[in-house]
Amino acid sequence: MLALAGRVPDERTREVARKAGAGIIVVDDVAESITALASAWRSMISATVVAITGSVGKTTTKSLTRQILSSHFKTCATKGNFNNELGAPYTVLSADSDCEMLIVEMGMDDLGQIAHICSFARPDMGLINNVGVSHLERLGTRENIARAKAELFEALPEGGKAFVNNADDMADFVCELGRLDERGVETILFDGTGAVPGAAGARAVWAKDISVDDEGRPHFTLCARGFDSCSDEQSVPCALGLRGIHNVSNACGAAAIGLACGLSLESVACALADAEPEAGRQEVKRASSGAVVFDDSYNASPASMVASLSMLASYKTSGRKIAVLGDMGELGSASLEGHEAAGRAAAQADVDKLVCVGELSGSIAEGARDAGLPEDRIACVPDASAAILELQGTLGRADVVLVKASHYMHLDRVVEGILE
Incomplete structure (x- = not known):
């Protein structure tokens, strides 16, 4: 055991x-x-490094x-959300010496951060899920967010593989920034919207015949072409254990990586069916009242809010559908529209009760009202404690509750409060 x-x-710490058998090394800069340790360890292991980033869905992917x-x-x-400039080196250092595949999630909130992570993780493959509006507060424009994400593609070596979401409107831009063709990096497309991506013969993965069951789980046909295991177009039925039609895109991206690594389409579909959600990301819990609670409290953006509300709308129940939605941070100039869009999505989902938590979420309420959600279904509260009081003792056995906000709103406390 070693501490930096x-x-x-002081003497007590020493x-x-x-007593713990640990050594202490004093350094000028711990980070x-x-x-440096992560970079050295990366040189010693033979694992293929797969890097994943994107504004929405990177942890699920x-x-x-x-x-x-x-x-x-x-x-x-x-592990979890260890995707920043300290978490990423920890991920590399945690890889066993016999690790064959190392998956490094890369988060960022400014230009240069993904490039820094890539400097020591040195990915062989990279996937950019999408370019959204999170981090507009710092970066100013979606183009700058795309530039920050594209640092992953720029870091891929000759012979590397770039996985591109064909349905994202910034896909061509991030590919151009990465100079993929010029540098001999292969482009592999994926699309979870039902469209067939790219020209015939190019490597691609997509979904068709997409539907959701009564509990919001997607069912679709998973299609692929151009891979060793399916050079001609092939397809298999696929059902996700995760909820929400937006996860079809995440599944197609993950499937493309699996196929590029030599797996068969059938084994990929089988693995996807067994996937479980990460903590705080549409994690299904059961309240003491019997109500179903979707704990999506870890983080939020306008796109993920809309996706989660769509999932809630698709869930079949005889009880009420309740959305507890809190503030979303780091949206900058897109904050007002982003919150209002979440409110419109709540109205479109026809929720029976909308609880808006925090100062910014007043715009969620406004968007819901403008879209026709009746005033008597909307409650605005200042914080998590007030949200718990708003719901306590009111949940029935057949009710379904979605809880979602940016992490700093601590709506995990709402989940805990209504589970008791």
Whole structure:
């Protein structure tokens, strides 16, 4: 056991370290030292490194990719949301020496951060899920967000593979920034909207015949072409354990990675069916009242709000559908429209009760009213504690509750409160 310290520890700390059998190394910069260690370890392992980023769905895509690859390879992956400049080196350092596939989720909130992570993770493959409006507060425009995401494609080596969401309107832009063809990086397309991506013969994965069951789980036909296991167009039926039609796109991206690594279409579809949600991301829980609670409290953006509300709308129940929606941060100039769009989506989902939590969520309420949701179905509260009081003692056995907001709103407390 080894600890890095930015200053000489006191005697008590040194004694605790001695008793634990730990060493302490004093360094000038702890973050730089961790990065250097990760870079050195990356040079020592032979794993193929798969990097995943995107404004929405990157953690789910990472989890689906891990589910697929681990069915055939010794696979290590980012745990939870350890996707920043400290979490990413931890992920690399956590890889076992015999790891065959290392999946590194890469988050960012400014230009240069993904490039920095790539400098020590050195990915062989990279997937960009989409370019949204999160981080507009810092980066100003979607083009700048795309530039930050495209740093992943720019870091891929000759012979590497870039997985591109054909349905994203910034797809061509990030490919151009990555100079993929010029540098000999292969482009592999995926599309979860029902469209067939790219020209005939090009490597691609897509979904068709998309539907959802009574509990919001997608069913579709998974199609692929151009891979070793399916050079001609092939298809298999696929059903996701995850809820929400938006997860079809995430599944197609993960499937493309699996096929590029030599897996068969059938084994990919089988692995996708067994996938479970990450904590705080549409995680299904049951309240003491019997109500179903979708814990989607870990994070939120306008696109993911709309997607989760669509999932709630598709869920069949004889009880009420309740949405507890809180503020979304880092949206900058897109904040007002983003919150109003979430409100319109809540109205379109025809929720029986909308609880808006926080100062910014007043615009969610406004968007819902403008879209026709009756005033008596809307409640605005200042914080998580007030949201719990709003719902406490009111939930019936057949009710379904969606809880979603940016992480700093701590709506996981709402989930805990209504579970009791």
